[in-house]
Amino acid sequence: MSDAIRTERTRLAVAGARSVALGLSRQPRADVAKGGVFLALLLLAVGVALTGLVLLLADAIVDGGGRFGIDLFTEKASSLPSRAGFQDAILGTLWVIGGVIVFCLPIGIGAALYLEEYASKERWWNRLVEVNIQNLAAVPSIVYGILGLAFIVRGPLDLGFIVLAASLTLTLLVLPTVIIASREAVRAVPDSIRQGSLALGATRWQTIRHQVLPAAIPGVMTGVILAISRAIGESAPLLLLGAATFVTANPTSPFTDGYTTLPVQIYNFFARAQEDYIQLAAAGIIVMLIVLLAMNSFAIWLRNRYEQRW
Numbered sequence: 001m002s003d004a005i006r007t008e009r010t011r012l013a014v015a016g017a018r019s020v021a022l023g024l025s026r027q028p029r030a031d032v033a034k035g036g037v038f039l040a041l042l043l044l045a046v047g048v049a050l051t052g053l054v055l056l057l058a059d060a061i062v063d064g065g066g067r068f069g070i071d072l073f074t075e076k077a078s079s080l081p082s083r084a085g086f087q088d089a090i091l092g093t094l095w096v097i098g099g100v101i102v103f104c105l106p107i108g109i110g111a112a113l114y115l116e117e118y119a120s121k122e123r124w125w126n127r128l129v130e131v132n133i134q135n136l137a138a139v140p141s142i143v144y145g146i147l148g149l150a151f152i153v154r155g156p157l158d159l160g161f162i163v164l165a166a167s168l169t170l171t172l173l174v175l176p177t178v179i180i181a182s183r184e185a186v187r188a189v190p191d192s193i194r195q196g197s198l199a200l201g202a203t204r205w206q207t208i209r210h211q212v213l214p215a216a217i218p219g220v221m222t223g224v225i226l227a228i229s230r231a232i233g234e235s236a237p238l239l240l241l242g243a244a245t246f247v248t249a250n251p252t253s254p255f256t257d258g259y260t261t262l263p264v265q266i267y268n269f270f271a272r273a274q275e276d277y278i279q280l281a282a283a284g285i286i287v288m289l290i291v292l293l294a295m296n297s298f299a300i301w302l303r304n305r306y307e308q309r310w
Helices: 003-025 029-064 087-118 124-136 141-153 163-187 191-199 204-232 262-270 275-309
Strands: none
Touching: 029 275, 087 124, 087 163, 087 204, 087 262, 087 275, 124 163, 141 163, 163 204, 191 204, 204 275, 262 275
């Protein structure tokens, strides 16, 4: 092939690509207007959400800023507002959320790996499990509290009003979120990685353990962060599981009876008509946000480390 023919073909290819690009860029004015309206509505929705969040945070800071101090982290609950703190509630929250993480991670990741790597879409029970997971993600939290009271606190397990019962109940609450996020993370791993590992002689389990799971960890951690954020702010289920009592002792184990958490403690303080307790509850909101941000920051740090390794 001569250089003249090759040059002519290159010119024709460039001209064709340019004409196609110009045709795609010339969108109808109606489509451009609709796209602009849709973008404006999206920005409006984000602005409304952020405005509401800023107003709530500003209200909590204004009401509880004067009461906020290190004593809120070091003092326990007290009948005197000037001496009351959230140490017992913070430790109770950490114990409950720690139990949620211990139970939620292996069950959620295991279920996601089974549904994505092993389960057959043609089996009716696998389809039934998928439908139930999707439906359970939308069940109100108070329903889980009733189920936890009936089957975990009492009923078959009969654990009583202890920290472990609260952890198990909140695990049921956030487990669908972890499973759905983990499935999406596993599904996002390219099939070429699986095929290359199997072609080199690795078993399916070795492929999942050494290739698929490490690549999916960042997405899994995102689901865990969302689950922790929801669990740490739940109070409705815990009101039925023994966390509604006024306690002054720190929990020391998952089997501690008589505990409280930050959302329940804040609710108890807000329920009192005294102005001092209302200020203390507003300061407790700031404390809960600090604890939440600290836990989420640690989870985000772990996720970023796995992303850099991979």
